Amino acid sequence: MNRKEFLQASALLVPASMMGIGKAEASSVAPAAAAPASYLDSEGFRKNARALKFNADGKFKLVQFTDVHWAPGNAASEVAAERIAEVLDAERPDFVVFTGDIAWGKPAAESYKRTFTPVVERGIPFALTFGNHDDEQDLSRQQIYDLITKEYPKNLTGTVEGLSGVSNFILPIRSADDTRDAFILYHFDSHSYSPLKGTVDGYDWIKPDQIEWYRQCSDALKARNGGTTLPALAFFHIPLPEYNYAAANEGSLLIGIRKEPACAPKVNSGLFTAMLEKGDVMGVFVGHDHVNDYLTTWKGILLGYGRYTGGKTVYCDIPWGNGARVIELTEGKRELESWIRLKGGRIESRCHYPTDFGKEPW
Ligand SMILES: [Fe+2]
Numbered sequence: 075m076n077r078k079e080f081l082q083a084s085a086l087l088v089p090a091s092m093m094g095i096g097k098a099e100a101s102s103v104a105p106a107a108a109a110p111a112s113y114l115d116s117e118g119f120r121k122n123a124r125a126l127k128f129n130a131d132g133k134f135k136l137v138q139f140t141d142v143h144w145a146p147g148n149a150a151s152e153v154a155a156e157r158i159a160e161v162l163d164a165e166r167p168d169f170v171v172f173t174g175d176i177a178w179g180k181p182a183a184e185s186y187k188r189t190f191t192p193v194v195e196r197g198i199p200f201a202l203t204f205g206n207h208d209d210e211q212d213l214s215r216q217q218i219y220d221l222i223t224k225e226y227p228k229n230l231t232g233t234v235e236g237l238s239g240v241s242n243f244i245l246p247i248r249s250a251d252d253t254r255d256a257f258i259l260y261h262f263d264s265h266s267y268s269p270l271k272g273t274v275d276g277y278d279w280i281k282p283d284q285i286e287w288y289r290q291c292s293d294a295l296k297a298r299n300g301g302t303t304l305p306a307l308a309f310f311h312i313p314l315p316e317y318n319y320a321a322a323n324e325g326s327l328l329i330g331i332r333k334e335p336a337c338a339p340k341v342n343s344g345l346f347t348a349m350l351e352k353g354d355v356m357g358v359f360v361g362h363d364h365v366n367d368y369l370t371t372w373k374g375i376l377l378g379y380g381r382y383t384g385g386k387t388v389y390c391d392i393p394w395g396n397g398a399r400v401i402e403l404t405e406g407k408r409e410l411e412s413w414i415r416l417k418g419g420r421i422e423s424r425c426h427y428p429t430d431f432g433k434e435p436w
Pocket of ligand 1: 362
């Protein structure tokens, strides 16, 4: 089944009222200014602001799992937990991020429980951003957020009240000596479906108020760092339109698997431009497109996919099956190592950014 067939099938299975359309419409209404400058002073930010730290050797390793699509009662889901456990034992990461689409059936709470169990058992801090399918089951985004906040002490997922969506938050990584923030992890809710039906089909976009929040937080973090921009990564579910700009350019260097176009929103709301202007984000990592796991660059910023982590509960025809993306950071450097880890210790697409991406196409 390809994506088009998958979407048609899932649309038949999911009542329109549960498609997240209402949610998208609600979130498209710009809320009152969310006072982003105060976010860094908020309890929501401060409670997890010291949770992550570079190791004594200057390294920090995170694992991205994406699109677990756990269907309760469907035995095909089990391979997701097997792979998550195997990857965690092999990589022993400092942090785990799930970039959306964990729930794929009812009760959704079981999807999160079974998905998180291998992470919880190993005591690893983790967080999530929502995908377009998470709130199509029996829980809204806010209900899922409230549930996982209550149930999982090592869950670092945050949200900003008054901002479009749920699961917009920032996690700093502290320096190894714990004297300062050394790296920033931004997380955004990329929402679900376009609220402008008939005008713009397909997927929703990251909203202007989220982008303004990012801009203001980026400025504030820079100011707190003595005027020096901190290196950063960004995580969310739906790819940006720039993924297609890069992949459509015959001069682009692309490492990994690309079996479908990026199913990005059909309009561009400008998050990538804001990242270019702020100069802190060196890489963006998404999920959503189950048969893509590539990395490429556009205007110098790394654009990457995670690796489909789920079982055969949805379309996922990708060589060597499910797995995860591993990202290793080095304190004080705007660079990273990344690779895909698969079953049985197989590793694919190991590369270094920026060295392996050379010069931008021109
Ligand atoms: Fe998905």
